[in-house]
Amino acid sequence: MDPERQQAFIPQIKSRLTEIASEIMSTSDEAAAIPPDVSIGRLSRLDSMQHQQIALAGKRRLEDERNRLLEARRRIDAGTFGKCLLCGQDIDEQRLSIRPDAVVCVPCSQKR
Numbered sequence: 001m002d003p004e005r006q007q008a009f010i011p012q013i014k015s016r017l018t019e020i021a022s023e024i025m026s027t028s029d030e031a032a033a034i035p036p037d038v039s040i041g042r043l044s045r046l047d048s049m050q051h052q053q054i055a056l057a058g059k060r061r062l063e064d065e066r067n068r069l070l071e072a073r074r075r076i077d078a079g080t081f082g083k084c085l086l087c088g089q090d091i092d093e094q095r096l097s098i099r100p101d102a103v104v105c106v107p108c109s110q111k112r
């Protein structure tokens with residue numbers, strides 16, 4: 001993919017990164033543990049622990065996506081954005097417009 005077209009993805013990556021940052025901020029409170037000295041009863045503690053697990057898993061997913069987007073940003077700088085890591089072919093631009101963090105093309109991702 002030519003560099004100009006690679007760079008056209010930068011605004012999209014940036015705005016998704018901004019979104020992720022605020023989503024991580026909002027899950028941080030939920031993911032925080034309730035201190036054991038706070039008396040909330042056994043059942044509600046289990047409940048909140050479960051809630052905390054879900055919040056943590058969600059946060060981890062967001063952090064993974066953020067890392068992939070940062071990697072995509074580096075790949076644009078390196079001029080390798082949009083190239084499949086497995087076969088070296090250009091990744092379909094429609095796929096990239098939905099998933100700018102994609103690093104393999106559709107045929108390769110289906111093979112896995």
Ligand SMILES: [Zn+2]
Pocket residue numbers: 084085086087088089104105106107108109
């Ligand atoms: Zn491929």
